[in-house]
Amino acid sequence: MSNPKRSEVAATDTWDLSSLFANDEAWAAALPQYEASIEVFQGFAGTLGRSPEQLGACLDHDLKTDLIAERIGTYAFLKTAEDQGNSKYQGFAARYQNLASRVGQAASFIRPEILAIPDETMSKWLEHPALAPYRLVIQRIHRYRAHTLDQSQERLLAMQSEMAQTASKTFRQLNDADLKFGSLSDEEGNVVELTNASFSGLLQSPDREVRSKAFHQYYSQFTAHENTLAATLSGSVHTDVYYARARNYPSALESSLFADNVPVAVYDNLIAAVRNHLPAVHAYFDLRRRKMKLETIHHYDTYVPILAESKTHRTWDQAVQVVMESLEPLGREYCRVLEGGLSGRWCDRYPNVGKQSGAFSCGSFDADPYILMNYKTDVLNDVFTLTHEAGHSMHSYYSASSQPFQYYNYTIFVAEVASTFNEQLLARTLIERASSPQEKASIINHEIDSIRATIVRQTMFAEFEKKIHAMAEAGEPLTVETMKSTYGALLRDYFGPGFEIDEALHLECFRIPHFYRAFYVYKYATGLSAAIALSQRVLDGGASELEEYLGFLRSGCSKDPLDLLRDAGVDMTRPEPVETALKRFSSLVEQLDGLI
Secondary structure (H helix, E strand, O other), X not given: OOOOOHHHOOHHHOOOHHHOOXXXXXXXXXXXXXXXXXXXXXXXXXXXXXXHHHHHHHHHHHHHHHHHHHHHHHHHHHHHXXXXXXXHHHHHHHHHHHHHHHHHHHOOOHHHHHHHOOHHHHHHHOOOHHHHHHHHHHHHHHHHHHHOOOHHHHHHHHHOHHHHOHHHHHHHHHHHHHOOOOEEEOOOOOEEEOOHHHHXXXXXXXXXXXXXXXXXXXXXXXXXXXXXXXXXXXXXXHHHHHHHHHOOOOOHHHHHHXXXXXXXXXXXXXXXXXXXXXXXXXHHHHHHHHHOOOOOEOHHHOOOOOOOOOOOOOOHHHHHXXXXXXXXXXXXXXXHHXXXXXXXXXXXXXXXXXXXXXXEEEOOOOOOOEEEOOOOOOOHHHHHHHHHHHHHHHHHHHHXXXXXXXXXXXXHHHHHXXXXXXXXXHHHHHHHHOOOHHHHHHHHHHHHHHHHHHHHHHHHHHHHHHHHHHHHHOOOOOOHHHHHHHHHHHHHHHHOOOEOOOHHHHHHHHOXXXXXXXXXXXXXXXXXXHHHHHHHHHHHOOHHHHHHHHHHXXXXXXXXXXXXXXXXXXOOOOOHHHHHHHHHHHHHHHHHHHHO
């Protein structure tokens, strides 16, 4: 069935954006107010070092401007997501982006002027009532003083910013546009164009010959361009190293961790904990091999479900019902608010022509935390996606309800905790309610593969990033062979002695987009580890454990990420949360082995 046009979608199946603006005309009427902020900023430029009152007044104006900008930008973004071919809303987004750029330029003096205020002076100023609402904001900016250069040096670094994007832009153009993978026939004989998008689907084919052909045909293009890709990744790594050294960080890794105030020990503990549990991962691969009746298991055998998923059909209302039942441990208030949003009009529910693919949650300070879905009634994973995005939205709801604007927007480091926490509760509910051993095994298989992909695989990626940056910092050459060799050693460690590593898989190190913006992937692994540990803690605990978790949702960015998680009950500087998650993995593998 073809998707309907946007104009044909029932209003009750779409989000209601009136909490942002009543209509398009109200949105347009807000633009002059936003534009007027530019002149006010210009009046503050060069004056912030005069007094705490002057600095406070400027930050008051900056906050009010950001509030307006968030509403305008969110509305334009969401309207564009409804139908990306709608030129009217493309124009809205372009008008906002142009104006936001001008406002950003006008306000660009704030950070350097704050950094120019001596530490001793700032320490006294921070006791002044005018700066009380911004004390943490200013302290976070001032942390960068030791890593901020003089004006001329900063100007030179700023002038290099576009050149610094060359490696990532080159990779995107090569990967998304220039590499052509050809076509092949799927298990039903249909000719399918092999692309980055279709590759993952073909690896889930029940026909092993289709999976193998897709794998080798796909990687043949990376083999043909391995020297270009190696030079590109090397350039990205050396750019990271250059900027870390220019700004006086001990290493590129420490430079990346600085913003979240995360010690290297967190990164290292993650790698060590996952490595300690690799025997359980190897056991799972052997379980896969045995149950799939394979002599040897290859990478292209690891994405197809071991069992065909049981046919399911859940309407939107039925999906909402099972999600809400799974979230009952989070209390009446959480469930009351979320059920109102999911049954009401927080969500844009179904696909339509031109609609942005995938799913997301888009929270803002004083509007509903909207969710974009492309829900399909016969896809179990869409139910998990719904509770995932609902977790983000409730995190936004609680943070905005409890924190002032400047402290409500949680960081990426903790963003995946609330969403994957909800997935954990849903998985447990579906496993408990499974109507047959096959259905139960299918859900457990889904859960195992989720943990493996998010914790184990991302940790292997994180270890590779650390190794190749350390090589560059030590002056070792980053070539096709040195990077493939480094990655190959990790593949052997993480997949185990019974796994057949195809030579082509060594080229995976050149095709992971995150490697071109390094030291991000570890956050996926720590986020899910924290979520598994916290969900276990809430389920096993009582009122105090629940309140500590809800306190985490309310906290926004009012503390550093590690402190927020520690207050909720998990200490990510220690290995125990990752250990808890991987013990859960081992338990699920044992259950699956017993069921099939």
